[in-house]
Amino acid sequence: MLRVMIAHQENSIRLALRMYLQAYPCVSVVCEVSRAGELLRDASLCQPELILMSWDLPDFEKFSVTGHWHKTSGSPSLNQVKGVIISALHKLPSEPTIIVTGNLQEDLFPVLYAGADDYLYQGEMPAKLAALMDAIQPPDVS
Template sequence: MIRVVVADDQQLIRAGFHALLDSEPDIEVVGEASTGAEAVRVARVERPDVILMDIRMPDGDGLWATGEIVGDPALAGTHVVIVTTFELDDYVAQAIRAGASGFLVKDTEPVELIRSVRVAAGGEALLSPGVTKRLLVRVASGLKAPADLSVLDPLTERERDVLTLVGAGLTNTEIGERLFLSPLTAKTHVSRIMSKLGARDRVHLVVVAYETGLVQPGWY
């Protein structure tokens, strides 16, 4: 059972998401929050698999709450998904860097919202390739200098190649085709990279690829 918390300052949004998700046999909404501080409290009590987090909330916004949740070792298994009104919300890139596992827009189709919760719970990518590129261009443009390249030292040459393609927004199947690997082998490489780098999910591998200069805006 996938345990979900819905954090949004609009009661109608919370109620709609709650009803929709609870109707699925493998998803249970275990809590709601209307403020950032409340989202953190509920997360620490319920330890959900996924939190759907609004950005603009009182008493600690979603960006602050995301950082608090991601920074709590007891919530290592919790994935925060930002839910925003606009695809290019100014705070989205900051939220990804704070530890969010992806984002959705509030007018997402119900079937896509349900799918996204399942994807996030599994630690998979929750950004379409087009959105990934736009978002990470913003992340990269905010960097004053590349991150310490020593973070890549644990990776083999093949794993660096795979990480570069993850950063470009390619799926496991596409990575396999590019490197002449099976999709399963590509997935295994991605899993090992995540373990070696301590990445929470695939989205954060994309961030590492940009921050270390493996991928730069406009390359793909």
């Protein structure tokens, strides 16, 4: 069973994703969050193997990255902070695959540079998400 976390700021999108994923018997949605502040905490508790995460999740700007980074580079950009969070998620014991969703095609390179495994542009999301889920769906052995 593939353990999935949905991280999106809009309740209707989380609901639609959950309903869509329920069509796959090998998938279990183990947690949902609506803010970046919940992301690391809840991911460490539910240990998902796949994280579907919005690039526009609120609260990323509230994360404080201190120490060496501030001394050498000044304050990090929002994309750098997102990269630190994605890197931390990859280090969870469940070693999740991180798929980021977004509204802008221009976000593809910042998302991949930040360390995400793939980017789903919301304009193409249904078809690409279906292909992704079909790729992880085990073959029917009837």
